[in-house]
Amino acid sequence: MEDGAVYNETTEPQAKPPRRPFGCTLRHLWGWRLPIKALQAILSLLAVICEEIVEDCVTCGGLYFFEFTSCSAFLLSLLILCVYCTDAYETFGEDKVQTV
Numbered sequence: 001m002e003d004g005a006v007y008n009e010t011t012e013p014q015a016k017p018p019r020r021p022f023g024c025t026l027r028h029l030w031g032w033r034l035p036i037k038a039l040q041a042i043l044s045l046l047a048v049i050c051e052e053i054v055e056d057c058v059t060c061g062g063l064y065f066f067e068f069t070s071c072s073a074f075l076l077s078l079l080i081l082c083v084y085c086t087d088a089y090e091t092f093g094e095d096k097v098q099t100v
Contacts, residue, residue, distance in 0.1 A: 028084045037081055044074035 029037060047070035057063050083089055089097055 025085060025087075028089050029081075034085075037077060037084075041074060041077040041081060044070050044077055048074055 048067070051063065051067045051070060054063060083092070083097060
């Protein structure tokens with residue numbers, strides 16, 4: 001009893017799943033969703049670049065609003081791609097990702 005023979009391990013250690021490079025997976029963005037999200041990110045980046053080309057404007061309020069919305073769209077689409085295409089989807093949980 002003193003040598004610990006009574007307290008043997010009863011379960012086998014769990015095998016770790018194989019690691020993916022950078023944790024990337026496409027199983028949450030299947031079919032047409034991945035190309036649409038990638039196109040959304042590309043177009044919003046293109047909108048930011050086109051806005052930066054404008055050098056002079058008379059009333060710049062609309063241009064600043066367009067800059068804000070296009071930059072926000074670009075950053076949010078990158079965030080969505082990162083969450084759905086990495087291990088963050090499993091880390092946060094499907095129910096929390098769906099509510100956001």
